[in-house]
């Protein structure tokens with residue numbers, strides 16, 4: 001069967017991105033939004049903080065009343081009221097008096113500062129309201145006071161559409177008045193690994209069988225990215241069985257990924273099951289990951305994109321990082337190109353790269369000799385980016401990207417690298433002492 005002409009990674013990715021489109025926004029409660037993408041700009045419905053309040057446990061006063069206070073000549077003020085935090089509104093402070101106040105309680109009307117309990121003659125802690133307080137130090141206007149809206153004013157922009165909602169973003173949304181948010185639902189990715197040679201992980205191997213590491217890996221990659229995986233199945237080399245599994249996968253998913261069975265052999269089950277005007281098999285100028293398939297599967301909810309990755313484990317890993325993640329990003333309402341953002345590195349040693357293919361080499365990152373210079377990238381294995389090296393893939397901090405026209409990487413050469421997720425091996429970052 002003649003191969004389609006080689007295409008660049010960028011051309012291939014552009015065609016993949018044409019197959020996927022973001023679903024309509026859903027409105028979900030905050031507790032269900034972690035990791036999802038915000039689909040509308042958020043502006044503050046409430047000021048944060050919502051009212052002017054004390055940042056200390058102590059006594060609300062007028063700063064002018066305690067201006068002359070010192071340990072030797074304390075200023076004594078009658079304590080007129082108690083202002084705990086809670087639904088009670090703000091009390092009113094008469095000149096020449098103090099009101100006991102707790103952290104987070106509304107500042108009484110007429111008060112303009114808070115004296116922390118430590119700067120008075122009163123003990124800390126749970127004690128009865130004293131009739132009077134002696135203030136031992138002066139405070140300036142505004143001391144220990146947090147003003148309404150000083151964090152965020154009503155109507156101010158808080159975060160734009162496209163923000164990925166982490167813990168801090170959810171807290172900000174709650175603080176400015178939101179109990180639910182318009183978001184893109186978690187994309188559903190179905191994963192199917194193929195090949196008669198595959199055994200379940202941990203299963204005893206017969207002659208010629210190998211552990212199916214890709215199914216576990218692709219499910220984990222999808223899950224760590226933030227997708228749901230409704231279907232994860234291993235299928236042998238029978239095209240009819242594979243077609244039936246893929247039909248089920250398409251019903252349950254927004255995107256289907258297969259691995260294996262797509263190159264030039266006599267038993268290429270994915271190719272046999274899918275090659276049609278709907279699904280094409282092509283060669284992409286990348287290493288690893290040259291053979292690739294793309295197209296759509298028919299499902300009752302519409303056409304579902306399918307991406308066929310090569311079976312070699314490093315090829316599948318790189319294919320997921322470089323091609324599948326951008327497609328998931330579109331489904332999640334995010335920028336697909338952010339998925340392949342790179343950081344500058346330098347090669348720690350020389351290595352070879354195939355002519356005419358952009359190489360994605362698993363590398364460890366070592367600290368530079370001088371602080372501030374790029375990290376040094378060293379291949380995780382002496383065999384470099386060979387596509388079967390699954391046993392050392394976990395050592396990689398990043399994928400070094402070698403341009404297609406480079407066949408020899410020299411030690412010290414500047415290049416880009418795609419960082420891998422945070423729980424890849426801990427980066428040897430030298431932490432600077434905290435400035436004092």
Ligand SMILES: Nc1nc2c(c(=O)[nH]1)N[C@H]1C(S)=C(S)[C@@H](COP(=O)(O)OP(=O)(O)OC[C@H]3O[C@@H](n4cnc5c(N)ncnc54)[C@H](O)[C@@H]3O)O[C@H]1N2
Pocket residue numbers: 193194195197198210211212213214215259260261262263264265268288289290291309310311312313315387
């Ligand atoms: N004559 C040619 N042969 C090959 C070519 C080519 O252009 N001409 N391309 C090579 C390249 S590059 C790649 S990459 C592989 C891709 O092969 P397939 O996608 O068809 O994958 P398989 O043949 O099924 O398997 C390849 C390799 O990976 C192992 N494998 C497969 N699935 C898994 C899995 N789930 N877990 C772990 N390992 C898996 C499988 O045992 C093979 O060793 O084709 C080259 N051949």
Ligand code: MOO
Pocket residue numbers: 286287288289290291310312314315386387
């Ligand atoms: O492209 Mo294959 O993934 O080189 O081994």
